[in-house]
Amino acid sequence: xxxxxxxxxxxxxxxxxxxxxxxxxxxxxxxxxxxxxxxxxxxxxxxxxxxxxxxxxxxxxxxxxxxxxxxxxxxxxxxxxxxxxxxxxxxxxxxxxxxxxxxxxxxxxxxxxxxxxxxxxxxxxxxxxxxxxxxxxxxxxxxxxxxxxxxxxxxxxxxxxxxxxxxxxxxxxxxxxxxxxxxxxxxxxxxxxxxxxxxxxxxxxxxxxxxxxxxxxxxxxxxxxxxxxxxxxxxxxxxxxxxxxxxxxxxxxxxxxxxxxxxxxxxxxxxxxxxxxxxxxxxxxxxxxxxxxxxxxxxxxxxxxxxxxxxxxxxxxxxxxxxxxxxxxxxxxxxxxxxxxxxxxxxxxxxxxxxxxxxxxxxxxxxxxxxxxxxxxxxxxxxxxxxxxxxxxxxxxxxxxxxxxxxxxxxxxxxxxxxxxxxxxxxxxxxxxxxxxxxxxxxxxxxxxxxxxxxxxxxxxxxxxxxxxxxxxxxxxxxxxxxxxxxxxxxxxxxxxxxxxxxxxxxxxxxxxxxxxxxxxxxxxxxxxxxxxxxxxxxxxxxxxxxxxxxxxxxxxxxx
Amino acid sequence: xxxxxxxxxxxxxxxxxxxxxxxxxxxxxxxxxxxxxxxxxxxxxxxxxxxxxxxxxxxxxxxxxxxxxxxxxxxxxxxxxxxxxxxxxxxxxxxxxxxxxxxxxxxxxxxxxxxxxxxxxxxxxxxxxxxxxxxxxxxxxxxxxxxxxxxxxxxxxxxxxxxxxxxxxxxxxxxxxxxxxxxxxxxxxxxxxx
Numbered sequence: 001x002x003x004x005x006x007x008x009x010x011x012x013x014x015x016x017x018x019x020x021x022x023x024x025x026x027x028x029x030x031x032x033x034x035x036x037x038x039x040x041x042x043x044x045x046x047x048x049x050x051x052x053x054x055x056x057x058x059x060x061x062x063x064x065x066x067x068x069x070x071x072x073x074x075x076x077x078x079x080x081x082x083x084x085x086x087x088x089x090x091x092x093x094x095x096x097x098x099x100x101x102x103x104x105x106x107x108x109x110x111x112x113x114x115x116x117x118x119x120x121x122x123x124x125x126x127x128x129x130x131x132x133x134x135x136x137x138x139x140x141x142x143x144x145x146x147x148x149x150x151x152x153x154x155x156x157x158x159x160x161x162x163x164x165x166x167x168x169x170x171x172x173x174x175x176x177x178x179x180x181x182x183x184x185x186x187x188x189x190x191x192x193x194x195x196x197x198x199x200x201x202x203x204x205x206x207x208x209x210x211x212x213x214x215x216x217x218x219x220x221x222x223x224x225x226x227x228x229x230x231x232x233x234x235x236x237x238x239x240x241x242x243x244x245x246x247x248x249x250x251x252x253x254x255x256x257x258x259x260x261x262x263x264x265x266x267x268x269x270x271x272x273x274x275x276x277x278x279x280x281x282x283x284x285x286x287x288x289x290x291x292x293x294x295x296x297x298x299x300x301x302x303x304x305x306x307x308x309x310x311x312x313x314x315x316x317x318x319x320x321x322x323x324x325x326x327x328x329x330x331x332x333x334x335x336x337x338x339x340x341x342x343x344x345x346x347x348x349x350x351x352x353x354x355x356x357x358x359x360x361x362x363x364x365x366x367x368x369x370x371x372x373x374x375x376x377x378x379x380x381x382x383x384x385x386x387x388x389x390x391x392x393x394x395x396x397x398x399x400x401x402x403x404x405x406x407x408x409x410x411x412x413x414x415x416x417x418x419x420x421x422x423x424x425x426x427x428x429x430x431x432x433x434x435x436x437x438x439x440x441x442x443x444x445x446x447x448x449x450x451x452x453x454x455x456x457x458x459x460x461x462x463x464x465x466x467x468x469x470x471x472x473x474x475x476x477x478x479x480x481x482x483x484x485x486x487x488x489x490x491x492x493x494x495x496x497x498x499x500x501x502x503x504x505x506x507x508x509x510x511x512x513x514x515x516x517x518x519x520x521x522x523x524x525x526x527x528x529x530x531x532x533x534x535x536x537x538x539x540x541x542x543x544x545x546x547x548x549x550x551x552x553x554x555x556x557x558x559x560x
Numbered sequence: 561x562x563x564x565x566x567x568x569x570x571x572x573x574x575x576x577x578x579x580x581x582x583x584x585x586x587x588x589x590x591x592x593x594x595x596x597x598x599x600x601x602x603x604x605x606x607x608x609x610x611x612x613x614x615x616x617x618x619x620x621x622x623x624x625x626x627x628x629x630x631x632x633x634x635x636x637x638x639x640x641x642x643x644x645x646x647x648x649x650x651x652x653x654x655x656x657x658x659x660x661x662x663x664x665x666x667x668x669x670x671x672x673x674x675x676x677x678x679x680x681x682x683x684x685x686x687x688x689x690x691x692x693x694x695x696x697x698x699x700x701x702x703x704x705x706x707x708x709x710x711x712x713x714x715x716x717x718x719x720x721x722x723x724x725x726x727x728x729x730x731x732x733x734x735x736x737x738x739x740x741x742x743x744x745x746x747x748x749x750x751x752x753x754x
Contacts, residue, residue: 173590181582212589215591215593220597234687
């Protein structure tokens with residue numbers, strides 16, 4: 001298309017005046033950028049609470065037969081820790097947070113397709129979190145974040161937990177539908193599918209998974225809730241129900257949810273890498289289409305969580321093979337990112353450090369994932385700390401490192417000020433070392449047979465011969481976990497400090513080329529004075545910017 | 561929404577309409593997933609049981625359900641005729657068929673309420689009953705929401721919210737009503753026949 005044709009297409013997009021008054025601006029806001037900040041703040045609070053629960057768990061595990069927590073409190077702590085980290089921190093931050101903050105700007109839109117629904121979707125989130133934590137007052141769930149019946153049916157707080165997760169599920173579905181329509185219908189003129197930034201690709205697949213898989217979770221939660229309140233048999237074997245049925249419907253959602261928690265982080269990595277390496281991303285199409293492949297395969301692997309639940313062998317085999325096959329599209333991504341780094345002009349600023357942390361930890365977690373996909377290995381390792389180590393390498397080493405990469409990267413766009421680089425690097429190194437010190441030894445503990453989800457353990461796991469320099473492995477792990485928790489304070493200080501003393505960022509502090517940097521920081525209410533026109537893909541470093549209709553002072557070639 | 565739809569130009573209306581239509585279709589897909597999840601649970605229980613329905617449980621009466629199904633499918637026909645009348649700008653015929661659809665919808669719900677009150681209490685204690693009540697209850701809830709939806713758009717047409725070229729609310733109500741009809745086909749087959 002010629003520029004004049006694109007211009008005609010862009011002509012009917014109005015600028016609406018920004019709302020006046022505190023409430024309509026910051027509380028019941030329809031503005032995707034404000035809603036993103038609301039998600040970050042709310043999730044941040046839940047992150048602190050869920051993190052404190054993790055520290056309680058590690059404090060208990062410093063000694064084999066510690067009396068700090070009762071067995072019941074310990075079970076409540078890890079159950080709510082897991083639930084909160086998955087549904088109240090990682091999923092909302094990556095979809096509601098980064099999706100709202102960056103996606104509409106990256107496609108050159110004024111807002112999402114349904115701003116009212118976006119507001120509504122956010123306001124389902126705080127009550128959901130409060131319900132989950134309120135369950136402590138009634139006797140919180142004790143069956144882990146997966147809440148397997150029949151155990152989950154015997155804790156009074158399960159009903160509150162169900163209600164809370166149901167609300168967050170509805171919120172997730174609405175956001176997914178909203179984002180899909182936004183990306184399909186509202187891209188700036190000229191932004192064809194293969195000119196979309198890779199974070200937008202990741203958000204599109206995530207939105208699809210949120211809309212489809214989460215609806216299934218809502219149904220499962222409703223059934224568990226009905227069974228808990230009215231004693232109708234769905235899952236309780238005492239009444240003729242089937243606990244394995246819950247595992248099927250739960251994991252049919254929760255395995256795709258694993259990719260809801262990682263695909264946006266993949267997207268963040270794909271944005272940060274080319275910016276700080278100053279060269280086009282390697283294998284744009286491979287990265288984009290492998291996200292789609294991962295999204296589709298994610299619906300066909302759920303039963304690999306159930307190898308110890310007595311499935312027939314002919315069921316186990318295809319799930320084992322398909323699960324291992326997920327390694328292929330993921331491997332394509334990892335190799336593309338490493339190839340992007342290869343011979344690039346690397347600037348080791350904080351966002352890129354977190355991306356490199358992501359690449360190393362996530363790859364490690366991916367490999368242990370393939371180990372666990374193997375049925376015989378899984379039967380041995382399923383109930384041990386090996387699984388805890390694996391999932392934290394993927395969800396902390398992957399998702400949380402990706403989240404921090406995104407926070408350091410988009411902080412100036414969100415607030416107009418840069419975070420301090422020196423503090424950021426200290427934060428990275430403390431977090432990276434403490435993370436590995438916490439979770440790496442758990443692989444050994446797990447392979448030796450230390451059981452997960454138990455408040456006490458046998459004396460033999462106090463120290464392991466496999467780590468000769470550490471006599472007391474569990475004490476070492478706990479202290480590392482405390483340091484890991486404290487490293488978040490460095491970020492909190494950095495964030496607060498940037499409000500007053502942070503360097504003013506300007507529209508494009510990193511010299512990036514995607515559209516969110518082609519407007520001021522923070523962007524005006526209407527994002528772009530004129531809807532930009534897109535002439536080429538976003539990652540051609542060294543060439544002129546591929547946009548028209550951008551205000552001239554922004555449209556200069558980014559500085560190196 | 562209503563005043564907004566009138567105040568904007570044709571090109572922008574078409575754009576907004578296409579967003580809402582796509583969003584609504586995605587909503588219907590995710591709603592289908594919710595029903596599918598419960599249907600999967602039912603089929604899972606069915607395949608795990610040697611006799612079906614489980615011992616001591618009898619299938620609900622086919623006769624009442626068949627009459628009720630005819631009522632619901634009839635409402636689908638009147639809904640279609642109402643939309644045809646709207647497209648031909650025949651407002652009184654449109655209103656007549658809309659009212660017929662609403663009456664048939666309420667008739668279906670009454671039939672379902674009658675069926676529920678005449679089922680045996682032990683049903684609540686069986687996996688068949690659990691799936692039956694949850695699925696038909698969820699479907700009945702959808703019919704209830706659909707009736708409210710139809711009444712709302714009918715009142716909106718009285719207030720002049722829609723005109724001959726801009727009537728997305730009406731389209732959405734029609735889609736929703738036909739969707740609820742189609743779901744019933746699956747439920748009828750599962751609980752009364754299969």
